[in-house]
Amino acid sequence: MSELSRKTTLSYNQIAGQSVERLAALSDGVFAVAMTLLVLDLRAPAAEIVHSEQDLWRALVGLTPRLVMYFMSFMTLGIFWVGQQTQLNHVQRSSRSLTWIHLAFLLVVTIIPFSTALLAEYTQYRVALLVYWINILSLGLTLYWSWICALGSNLVKNEIPVHVSKAIKRRIGIAQSLYALGALLCFFNPYWSIALIFLVQLNYVIAPMFGRPRND
Amino acid sequence: MSELSRKTTLSYNQIAGQSVERLAALSDGVFAVAMTLLVLDLRAPAAEIVHSEQDLWRALVGLTPRLVMYFMSFMTLGIFWVGQQTQLNHVQRSSRSLTWIHLAFLLVVTIIPFSTALLAEYTQYRVALLVYWINILSLGLTLYWSWICALGSNLVKNEIPVHVSKAIKRRIGIAQSLYALGALLCFFNPYWSIALIFLVQLNYVIAPMFGRPRND
Amino acid sequence: MSELSRKTTLSYNQIAGQSVERLAALSDGVFAVAMTLLVLDLRAPAAEIVHSEQDLWRALVGLTPRLVMYFMSFMTLGIFWVGQQTQLNHVQRSSRSLTWIHLAFLLVVTIIPFSTALLAEYTQYRVALLVYWINILSLGLTLYWSWICALGSNLVKNEIPVHVSKAIKRRIGIAQSLYALGALLCFFNPYWSIALIFLVQLNYVIAPMFGRPRND
Amino acid sequence: MSELSRKTTLSYNQIAGQSVERLAALSDGVFAVAMTLLVLDLRAPAAEIVHSEQDLWRALVGLTPRLVMYFMSFMTLGIFWVGQQTQLNHVQRSSRSLTWIHLAFLLVVTIIPFSTALLAEYTQYRVALLVYWINILSLGLTLYWSWICALGSNLVKNEIPVHVSKAIKRRIGIAQSLYALGALLCFFNPYWSIALIFLVQLNYVIAPMFGRPRND
Numbered sequence: 001m002s003e004l005s006r007k008t009t010l011s012y013n014q015i016a017g018q019s020v021e022r023l024a025a026l027s028d029g030v031f032a033v034a035m036t037l038l039v040l041d042l043r044a045p046a047a048e049i050v051h052s053e054q055d056l057w058r059a060l061v062g063l064t065p066r067l068v069m070y071f072m073s074f075m076t077l078g079i080f081w082v083g084q085q086t087q088l089n090h091v092q093r094s095s096r097s098l099t100w101i102h103l104a105f106l107l108v109v110t111i112i113p114f115s116t117a118l119l120a121e122y123t124q125y126r127v128a129l130l131v132y133w134i135n136i137l138s139l140g141l142t143l144y145w146s147w148i149c150a151l152g153s154n155l156v157k158n159e160i161p162v163h164v165s166k167a168i169k170r171r172i173g174i175a176q177s178l179y180a181l182g183a184l185l186c187f188f189n190p191y192w193s194i195a196l197i198f199l200v201q202l203n204y205v206i207a208p209m210f211g212r213p214r215n216d
Numbered sequence: 217m218s219e220l221s222r223k224t225t226l227s228y229n230q231i232a233g234q235s236v237e238r239l240a241a242l243s244d245g246v247f248a249v250a251m252t253l254l255v256l257d258l259r260a261p262a263a264e265i266v267h268s269e270q271d272l273w274r275a276l277v278g279l280t281p282r283l284v285m286y287f288m289s290f291m292t293l294g295i296f297w298v299g300q301q302t303q304l305n306h307v308q309r310s311s312r313s314l315t316w317i318h319l320a321f322l323l324v325v326t327i328i329p330f331s332t333a334l335l336a337e338y339t340q341y342r343v344a345l346l347v348y349w350i351n352i353l354s355l356g357l358t359l360y361w362s363w364i365c366a367l368g369s370n371l372v373k374n375e376i377p378v379h380v381s382k383a384i385k386r387r388i389g390i391a392q393s394l395y396a397l398g399a400l401l402c403f404f405n406p407y408w409s410i411a412l413i414f415l416v417q418l419n420y421v422i423a424p425m426f427g428r429p430r431n432d
Numbered sequence: 433m434s435e436l437s438r439k440t441t442l443s444y445n446q447i448a449g450q451s452v453e454r455l456a457a458l459s460d461g462v463f464a465v466a467m468t469l470l471v472l473d474l475r476a477p478a479a480e481i482v483h484s485e486q487d488l489w490r491a492l493v494g495l496t497p498r499l500v501m502y503f504m505s506f507m508t509l510g511i512f513w514v515g516q517q518t519q520l521n522h523v524q525r526s527s528r529s530l531t532w533i534h535l536a537f538l539l540v541v542t543i544i545p546f547s548t549a550l551l552a553e554y555t556q557y558r559v560a561l562l563v564y565w566i567n568i569l570s571l572g573l574t575l576y577w578s579w580i581c582a583l584g585s586n587l588v589k590n591e592i593p594v595h596v597s598k599a600i601k602r603r604i605g606i607a608q609s610l611y612a613l614g615a616l617l618c619f620f621n622p623y624w625s626i627a628l629i630f631l632v633q634l635n636y637v638i639a640p641m642f643g644r645p646r647n648d
Numbered sequence: 649m650s651e652l653s654r655k656t657t658l659s660y661n662q663i664a665g666q667s668v669e670r671l672a673a674l675s676d677g678v679f680a681v682a683m684t685l686l687v688l689d690l691r692a693p694a695a696e697i698v699h700s701e702q703d704l705w706r707a708l709v710g711l712t713p714r715l716v717m718y719f720m721s722f723m724t725l726g727i728f729w730v731g732q733q734t735q736l737n738h739v740q741r742s743s744r745s746l747t748w749i750h751l752a753f754l755l756v757v758t759i760i761p762f763s764t765a766l767l768a769e770y771t772q773y774r775v776a777l778l779v780y781w782i783n784i785l786s787l788g789l790t791l792y793w794s795w796i797c798a799l800g801s802n803l804v805k806n807e808i809p810v811h812v813s814k815a816i817k818r819r820i821g822i823a824q825s826l827y828a829l830g831a832l833l834c835f836f837n838p839y840w841s842i843a844l845i846f847l848v849q850l851n852y853v854i855a856p857m858f859g860r861p862r863n864d
Contacts, residue, residue, distance in 0.1 A: 012815045013856045016734045022672055024238055026729065029680025032245025032461070036253060037684060039326045044334045056343045071323070078319040081242065082312065086232045096730065096856040103726045107719070110687045118692040127704045167228045208229045208312040240454055248461025248677070252469060255542045260550040272559045287539070294535045297458065298528065302448045383444045424445045424528040456670055464677025468685060471758045476766040488775045503755070510751045513674065514744065518664045599660045640661045640744040 017099030024088055030106045031081045037113045038073055041120060042066055066120050072194070073116040075201040077109065079175075080139045087143070087168065091150050092157045098149050105142035111135055119194075126186045129193050133183035136197075140176040144169065175204065233315030240304055246322045247297045253329045254289055257336060258282055282336050288410070289332040291417040293325065295391075296355045303359070303384065307366050308373045314365050321358035327351055335410075342402045345409050349399035352413075356392040360385065391420065449531030456520055462538045463513045469545045470505055473552060474498055498552050504626070505548040507633040509541065511607075512571045519575070519600065523582050524589045530581050537574035543567055551626075558618045561625050565615035568629075572608040576601065607636065665747030672736055678754045679729045685761045686721055689768060690714055714768050720842070721764040723849040725757065727823075728787045735791070735816065739798050740805045746797050753790035759783055767842075774834045777841050781831035784845075788824040792817065823852065 017023075045059035084105065091098070115128075115135040122128035147168055150156050156165075182196035233239075261275035300321065307314070331344075331351040338344035363384055366372050372381075398412035449455075477491035516537065523530070547560075547567040554560035579600055582588050588597075614628035665671075693707035732753065739746070763776075763783040770776035795816055798804050804813075830844035 012734075012819045015738075015812055015815065016856075017730045019733055019737055022676060022733050022736075025241060025673060025676040026680055028238060028241040029245050029461070029464070029677050030684055032242055033249050033465075033681050033684040035322065036246055036249040036326045036329075037688075039330055040253075042327075042330045044330070044337045047337060050338065050341075053341055053343050056338055056341050060343065060347070074319075074323050074326075078316070081319075082233045082315060085235055085238050086228075088238075089235055090231075099730060100726070100853050100856065103722075103729075106683065107722050110684045110722075111690075113684075114687055114690045114692070121692045121695060122698065122704055125698075125701055125704050127701050127708065131708065164231055167231065171228045205316050208232075208316065241457060244454060244457040245461050245677070245680070248458055249465055249681075251538065252462055252465040252542045252545075255546055256469075258543075258546045260546070260553045263553060266554065266557075269557055269559050272554055272557050276559065276563070290535075290539050290542075294532070297535075298449045298531060301451055301454050302444075304454075305451055306447075380447055383447065387444045421532050424448075424532065457673060460670060460673040461677050464674055465681055467754065468678055468681040468758045468761075471762050472685075474759075474762045476762070476769045479769060482770065482773075485773055485775050488770055488773050492775065492779065506751075506755050506758075510748070513751075514665045514747060517667055517670050518660075520670075521667055522663075596663055599663065603660045637748050640664075640748065 013096050017096040018093050020088055020091055020094050023094055023099055023102055024085075027081075027084060027088075027102065027106060030109055031077055034109055034113055035074060035077050038070055038077075038116060041113075041117055042070060065123065068198070069116055069120040069123075072198050072201065073112055075198075075205055076136060076139075077112060079201060079204050080105075080109065080143065083143055083172070084146075087147055087150065090157050090160050090164070091155050093155055095149075095153055095155060098146060098153065098155060101142060101146040101149055105139065105146060108135060108138040108142055123194070124190055126190055129186040129190045130183065133179060133186075133193075133197075136179050137176060140172050140179075144172045147172075175200070229312050233312040234309055236304055236307055236310050239310055239315055239318055240301075243297075243300060243304075243318065243322060246325055247293055250325055250328055251290060251293050254286055254293075254332060257329075257333055258286060281339065284414070285332055285336040285339075288414050288417065289328055291414075291421055292352060292355075293328060295417060295420050296321075296325065296359065299359055299388070300362075303363055303366065306373050306376050306380070307371050309371055311365075311369055311371060314362060314369065314371060317358060317362040317365055321355065321362060324351060324354040324358055339410070340406055342406055345402040345406045346399065349395060349402075349409075349413075352395050353392060356388050356395075360388045363388075391416070445528050449528040450525055452520055452523055452526050455526055455531055455534055456517075459513075459516060459520075459534065459538060462541055463509055466541055466545055467506060467509050470502055470509075470548060473545075473549055474502060497555065500626075500630070501548055501552040501555075504630050504633065505544055507630075507637055508568060508571075509544060511633060511636050512537075512541065512575065515575055515604070516578075519579055519582065522589050522592050522596070523587050525587055527581075527585055527587060530578060530585065530587055533574060533578040533581055537571065537578060540567060540570040540574055555626070556622055558622055561618040561622045562615065565611060565618075565625075565629075568611050569608060572604050572611070576604045579604075607632070661744050665744040666741050668736055668739055668742050671742055671747055671750055672733075675729075675732060675736075675750065675754060678757055679725055682757055682761055683722060683725050686718055686725075686764060689761075689765055690718060713771065716846070717764055717768040717771075720846050720849065721760055723846075723853055724784060724787075725760060727849060727852050728753075728757065728791065731791055731820070732794075735795055735798065738805050738808050738812070739803050741803055743797075743801055743803060746794060746801065746803060749790060749794040749797055753787065753794060756783060756786040756790055771842070772838055774838055777834040777838045778831065781827060781834075781841075781845075784827050785824060788820050788827070792820045795820075823848070 042063060045056065045062075050056045050059055084102070094102075112135060115132045119128045119132045147165075151165065178200045179197060182193050182200060184193075185196055186193040258279060261272065261279075266272045266275055300318070310318075328351060331348045335344045335348045363381075367381065394416045395413060398409050398416060400409075401412055402409040474495060477488065477494075482488045482491055516534070526534075544567060547564045551560045551564045579597075583597065610632045611629060614625050614632060616625075617628055618625040690711060693704065693710075698704045698707055732750070742750075760783060763780045767776045767780045795813075799813065826848045827845060830841050830848060832841075833844055834841040
């Protein structure tokens with residue numbers, strides 16, 4: 001690059017992607033669409049196979065595995081939406097680099113409907129489970145990376161105490177270790193993998209509700 | 217859980233999911249997508265069956281049942297969007313628990329397009345109607361739960377008078393009783409169920425417009 | 433309704449649906465999804481009919497009518513988004529009634545992708561054009577109604593001058609008259625209808641750009 | 649137009665489309681939906697061709713070209729989202745003209761999922777690549793136009809230094825020259841075109857992360 005264009009780049013860097021509000025708004029939009037698209041995999045049973053109340057009931061019961069996958073992926077999206085929100089609440093302004101790390105995070109979010117559909121269709125295959133796990137792992141990595149970047153570039157609000165930052169990092173580490181453990185189980189049995197990942201997620205969802213006396 | 221990880225969890229609890237604004241933005245996104253996805257069930261008639269103005273007219277008239285279901289589900293979404301908005305307007309900040317209850321509410325919202333398509337396809341079956349009713353019931357329960365949680369965790373704005381809180385709770389109670397009554401009718405005739413639920417919703421939509429002199 | 437429940441209703445009326453910000457956010461979401469869903473009607477040509485650059489070129493040229501319909505509907509959505517924005521910018525708070533009128537407006541917005549697909553498929557049929565026109569008419573009527581309601585319920589900001597309110601109303605009146613004229617032409621020839629409606633919309637889009645010296 | 653209606657138009661011009669916030673919210677919505685719709689082209693392999701882990705693995709490897717296209721289009725959307733955000737951050741209020749130029753920009757954004765699907769399907773055809781390039785070119789042109797309009801109509805914040813405005817314009821010029829060069833390569837070989845466009849985009853995404861010492 002010539003001197004001229006390099007100077008332009010630097011200058012553009014200094015003005016581009018500063019708005020945390022717009023980053024949050026785009027993220028809410030992507031999460032909202034991904035959460036709602038997940039349901040497109042739940043389809044009303046075909047009319048040809050339904051001739052009575054019992055047929056319809058049985059067809060709906062047959063949708064249970066897809067429903068379980070749907071719950072699991074909705075929890076995944078919810079967990080990472082809360083995680084990203086928690087970070088962005090502590091960031092005072094964005095930078096072009098931080099914006100792009102969050103865009104990478106959103107890219108991985110948009111792939112969740114695909115890997116969910118894959119796992120719902122091929123629950124018994126290890127490959128499908130590993131794709132799903134890589135998707136969750138990538139969510140964790142990009143989110144961890146974005147926090148490191150925010151800290152390193154002094155984009156975090158001043159008043160944030162050290163232990164908050166540690167909590168954010170340790171949180172991602174522990175959760176990802178449990179997910180990796182779950183993924184490892186697939187070499188034993190893919191269904192056990194799904195069960196463990198499901199339970200880990202459920203724990204993150206429900207646990208805060210039973211610790212209230214101490215944390216409010 | 218070890219002492220270490222429990223302390224992390226508590227700490228993370230205290231910083232996670234605090235933003236009412238982002239919760240509202242995510243909710244608006246989910247409702248917007250769900251409302252617009254509903255229309256994907258309305259499709260232009262197939263070109264093979266349309267050879268004249270009369271054919272097209274007849275094909276469009278044949279879409280009426282789907283259009284009625286579409287109106288009904290749009291009203292459902294509208295009613296619960298107004299209900300959630302009313303609650304969140306009185307909440308000053310969120311907590312991780314409250315955020316997750318609202319995410320559960322949004323999960324139920326995203327299922328509306330599925331249960332609508334099911335009922336549009338199998339209007340004459342009680343099972344389809346009961347699924348639809350369980351969906352509406354879950355919307356009411358999660359919304360009621362979120363209000364109880366907001367009150368219990370002192371997340372509600374200070375100036376809110378007692379009768380407002382009572383109005384919010386009683387409102388959900390009365391509406392859900394009427395929906396349950398409508399659902400019960402399906403053991404008699406599913407069409408009567410739909411008619412009653414439709415009328416109850418229409419009442420909630422239209423009634424405020426005729427009480428203006430007294431409430432403004 | 434018993435005295436008790438009526439009092440609840442009134443009380444709920446006074447607290448429900450007050451937020452202009454959330455109404456605006458929901459509207460932006462619905463418009464954004466509707467605008468993007470329109471493009472789902474543009475599909476890559478089927479691989480079976482494309483064996484050379486010329487085939488692909490010809491297949492793309494064959495998409496032109498759909499592209500024109502797409503532009504037309506995007507303009508429709510844009511015009512009414514600007515129209516609603518202009519109104520809401522002058523509203524200081526919402527009411528339950530005003531919220532529901534805007535939800536009715538959004539319901540009509542979500543039908544645009546359907547009536548667009550219908551008109552793209554059946555361009556030569558008067559019925560398709562009349563459905564499209566009724567859709568545009570309903571957008572105008574609900575938007576007009578919402579302004580009347582906002583004025584009547586004193587929800588409009590105080591400083592708004594009388595001529596602004598007149599401009600908003602007259603604007604809708606003139607535009608809808610031109611659309612109605614366009615729709616009438618369909619009894620002569622549906623293509624002339626589309627051409628006139630397209631030109632009316634283009635005028636509303638492009639005209640402001642050539643009146644700048646005077647309006648800034 | 650009569651004197652009367654012309655006066656109305658001017659008056660409506662002065663009040664319509666003023667809100668930068670709503671323009672930003674609509675844009676975030678359109679980008680979020682477009683980004684998430686892209687993934688609908690990634691489908692789980694059909695059950696008929698998958699009978700073992702190896703089959704599934706091979707089917708997923710077969711999705712790689714679509715995945716590459718997906719990354720490329722996500723980067724395109726990200727680059728132009730950052731570009732538009734950077735502009736709007738420096739605009740203090742909108743006008744009806746500026747709003748419509750941004751709506752034209754959003755129209756072009758919604759076409760990206762279509763031109764992506766086209767290029768993924770017909771990677772070896774020059775016509776598909778030229779359509780994709782025209783799409784990117786249109787994004788650049790509308791964004792450049794919107795900045796010219798914002799400057800010309802005095803809608804830009806006062807404190808903005810001259811070199812920022814120059815950086816915004818030069819940035820678009822350089823990027824579009826590189827894209828045009830990439831597009832030209834298609835007369836030699838379409839795959840080289842895609843490779844160059846991909847690299848140019850990757851540069852814009854990754855470059856800011858390695859210039860940090862100087863720009864923070």
